[in-house]
Amino acid sequence: KAGVTQTPRYLIKTRGQQVTLSCSPISGHRSVSWYQQTPGQGLQFLFEYFSETQRNKGNFPGRFSGRQFSNSRSEMNVSTLELGDSALYLCASSLQERTDTQYFGPGTRLTVL
């Protein structure tokens, strides 16, 4: 089975721009979660989607948004980029339950200049 895939792997943007990151979960997985990882803050939860519905949202400003499609693929969007948004963005998928094992993708490394 193919693992979680994320595109693009690397991205360089400038302040004020917006960006869209994509995540394809493992086949059959219905839950997708997004995390931001920075050296200072560690792993921080962004949001979780299940069957196209957002189930949880972390403490991030409204500039961070996401969605999930009927095929379970998910996208997250960051508008009006700030320097502090530079991070590794990780996507994880799980079969369905909230305590299911989450399997992570390789991440998208976003650099904001």
Add this chain to the structure above:
Amino acid sequence: AQKVTQAQTEISVVEKEDVTLDCVYETRDTTYYLFWYKQPPSGELVFLIRRNSFDEQNEISGRYSWNFQKSTSSFNFTITASQVVDSAVYFCALSDPYGGSQGNLIFGKGTKLSVKP
């Protein structure tokens, strides 16, 4: 509150040494799951193990072993005869079925393991 503490920020060992990574957790739940993930320099978090709170048997997988002790709320990870390829950041995590702003997985801050040849 749900919390995971990995007190060791960085550990450095020489190849073939045994090393134990500590993980202490706090939870209000009676049923929960504990996880360990490995993050090599490439960045991807690799799942290592998932443990149910009702199963306190120690687990061994090759050079890896896990010691789950409910009495001390600890889930420690030991690598026997460490190798350079074990160099990575290791995260311990606790399930939170109620989710909320922390999500369904509460992560520790991670322990960076460096194995020198």
